[in-house]
Amino acid sequence: MSSRALRQPLSLRLTSGVFLAIWCLVAAFPIAWIAIMSVKSPVDAYDSNALNVILGPATLAAGNGVSVLDILFGIALIWGMVRLITRVVPGQIRSYCAPGQEWVGWVIGVLVSLLVFLLAALVVLPAVLGVLNPMAGALGRDVLGLTTEHYRTVWIERGFINNFRNSLIVTAGVVTVSLTVGTLAGYGLARSGSTLAFWILLIALIFRALPHSVLVAGYLPVFINSAEWLAPILGDNAPTLYGKPFAVIAVLVAINQPFTIWMLRSFFQNIPAELDEAARVDGCNHFQAFRRVIMPVMWPGVITTGLFSFLLAYNDFLVTSLLLDAQNQTMVPAIAGMFNRETTTTDQVVAVAAAVSIIAPLFFLVMIFQRQIVSGLTAGAVKG
Numbered sequence: 309m310s311s312r313a314l315r316q317p318l319s320l321r322l323t324s325g326v327f328l329a330i331w332c333l334v335a336a337f338p339i340a341w342i343a344i345m346s347v348k349s350p351v352d353a354y355d356s357n358a359l360n361v362i363l364g365p366a367t368l369a370a371g372n373g374v375s376v377l378d379i380l381f382g383i384a385l386i387w388g389m390v391r392l393i394t395r396v397v398p399g400q401i402r403s404y405c406a407p408g409q410e411w412v413g414w415v416i417g418v419l420v421s422l423l424v425f426l427l428a429a430l431v432v433l434p435a436v437l438g439v440l441n442p443m444a445g446a447l448g449r450d451v452l453g454l455t456t457e458h459y460r461t462v463w464i465e466r467g468f469i470n471n472f473r474n475s476l477i478v479t480a481g482v483v484t485v486s487l488t489v490g491t492l493a494g495y496g497l498a499r500s501g502s503t504l505a506f507w508i509l510l511i512a513l514i515f516r517a518l519p520h521s522v523l524v525a526g527y528l529p530v531f532i533n534s535a536e537w538l539a540p541i542l543g544d545n546a547p548t549l550y551g552k553p554f555a556v557i558a559v560l561v562a563i564n565q566p567f568t569i570w571m572l573r574s575f576f577q578n579i580p581a582e583l584d585e586a587a588r589v590d591g592c593n594h595f596q597a598f599r600r601v602i603m604p605v606m607w608p609g610v611i612t613t614g615l616f617s618f619l620l621a622y623n624d625f626l627v628t629s630l631l632l633d634a635q636n637q638t639m640v641p642a643i644a645g646m647f648n649r650e651t652t653t654t655d656q657v658v659a660v661a662a663a664v665s666i667i668a669p670l671f672f673l674v675m676i677f678q679r680q681i682v683s684g685l686t687a688g689a690v691k692g
Contacts, residue, residue, distance in 0.1 A: 346661040347454045350653035364453020373450030458661035475638040481557035482621035486568045494572030512566035531555045551633035575609030
């Protein structure tokens with residue numbers, strides 16, 4: 309069939325384009341707007357004139373602004389980081405990592421990319437611009453009001469970095485446990501032809517449909533009384549799990565595991581069973597065939613599933629707010645507490661800066677793993 313016959317009519321293309329543009333506007337506007345508000349003084353951030361919010365005249369009058377040169381260098385830095393993450397890092401991983409060990413390369417690549425970005429944005433760029441701006445004339449004069457004071461306030465003075473650390477602990481635990489159990493269970497169920505596999509999947513689906521509050525209520529007495537139950541084993545030093553990240557990890561894994569198993573099983577079903585048979589003929593046992601032959605092919609599916617697990621743990625509010633104490637609170641409930649507690653416009657802008665802060669890791673992950681996510685979703689859509 310020719311490409312001309314497959315081409316959509318103009319009316320359909322226009323209609324779909326208009327709906328897509330409206331959706332992008334509705335979805336992107338609040339993110340862009342709070343990002344602008346977070347770098348303005350409270351007077352500008354809550355000004356009724358949208359142009360004042362964007363340009364920040366009060367912020368600029370207070371001596372906080374950026375020049376045309378600052379904006380150009382900032383755009384160049386962001387563009388360079390995107391190129392580094394999307395082009396250089398994947399190529400280096402393919403060149404230097406052995407098959408089956410790509411995850412080590414991704415961990416190192418993510419950490420190095422983050423370190424390079426922070427070093428360039430916080431140390432190198434300010435030093436270079438501090439020298440160039442006085443010599444650039446009109447290009448070095450501040451034209452746009454911008455301040456990072458609210459970010460310093462929320463991260464340093466308000467201790468938001470502790471909430472960020474707690475979120476990393478919870479998400480890392482959930483993703484690690486979910487993927488470890490999910491890959492083994494998904495592989496076993498995909499290769500099993502018994503009726504028991506069908507009933508396990510059906511029970512998992514029913515379990516996934518339960519409200520999260522039901523699971524929290526069921527686990528709550530266990531966590532509260534955990535010190536008494538563990539005392540015969542650990543003695544007087546037995547810990548109370550209530551209020552600790554381990555409690556949240558256990559509940560979120562219980563919530564997420566059925567979805568992980570179903571999704572990974574679908575990916576494993578797309579891999580021909582002949583690969584297992586060929587590996588067994590070459591002398592591998594079942595686990596060696598799984599680790600050395602199947603998993604290298606499965607990486608796009610594992611990364612896609614891991615991203616969904618990450619989002620569940622990273623964005624969770626109900627479980628974390630009910631099971632964690634104030635010292636171990638993650639970012640999402642901490643931000644909700646800021647908006648509910650603060651009343652002045654300054655405190656509200658600080659809370660907005662905290663809300664913007666939690667978006668950055670999500671964009672960072674999607675940028676790094678965009679190819680694996682697209683290929684994983686495409687593979688999962690073929691069969692299953």
